[in-house]
Amino acid sequence: MQNLEYKYVNFLLHNITSLNKEFREGYELYNEKHPQESKYEFYFDYELAQFMAKLLQQGNHFKCPPHEELEKLFQYTQMVSYFQNIERLKYQGENLLKLIDEPNVYLNKLSEYCFSDSILVKFMIHKDTCTFFFENALVYGNKDNWDDEDYIIKGENLKFHFEGVKDMKFSGSFDLKYLQHSRGYEWEHDKVSDGRYRLAILCIASYEHFIIEFTYSTVRITPFDYENFRVRFQG
Known part of the structure; x- marks a missing residue:
């Protein structure tokens, strides 16, 4: 179930960063000042997921939340981004062949x-x-x-x-x-x-x-x- 929870928050964050310029630029600035950690453990934050869903339900130009809430969301976005990169690497080169050849x-x-x-x-x-x-x-x-x-x-x-x-x-x-x-x-x-x-x-x-x-x-x-x-x- 954890893999599907990851897919869900990945879906939410993709929509937020794609649809809202203010959030996207804010996250890019946060990322510059706060380098990504070398390793993360994935966890599903249901409250944050609900928070993101409510933002998106307001439409493409939703109003960004206060700084304190936004920073917590940026931290979570960094963690999900780390696993996105791993996922991309997994489907390149020999790994792709291994996946296809597996019984x-x-x-x-x-x-x-x-x-x-x-x-x-x-x-x-x-x-x-x-x-x-x-x-x-x-x-x-x-x-x-x-x-x-x-x-x-x-x-x-x-x-x-x-x-x-x-x-x-x-x-x-x-x-x-x-x-x-x-x-x-x-x-x-x-x-x-x-x-x-x-x-x-x-x-x-x-x-x-x-x-x-x-x-x-x-x-x-x-x-x-x-x-x-x-x-x-x-x-």
């Missing part, structure tokens, strides 16, 4: 799909099952050729029904006004043991986020009619 650890039908940039229109949790309805979930095509134009085909409206669900964890905002039509931003999927898998999904709406993480044994994937679904569940 695929999530060898089940879910490995054919991607939730990034899809829309989570509804999810249901009941005992040891949970169901997600995604609009425009990406379906992988020719997986043997990364350069093939058909490697990813067009999105589909799909229902993912998970069984044998355990170890459910939640993080972030679960206010319904943010959950409706949130965007799938990042996800993690890996094998934890024979016949058991872990899935974690980060969704973002109005700069708020929530993460759902759980393990499961089987998944059933079927298409659903979004228009009929919308009329039935959303009116």
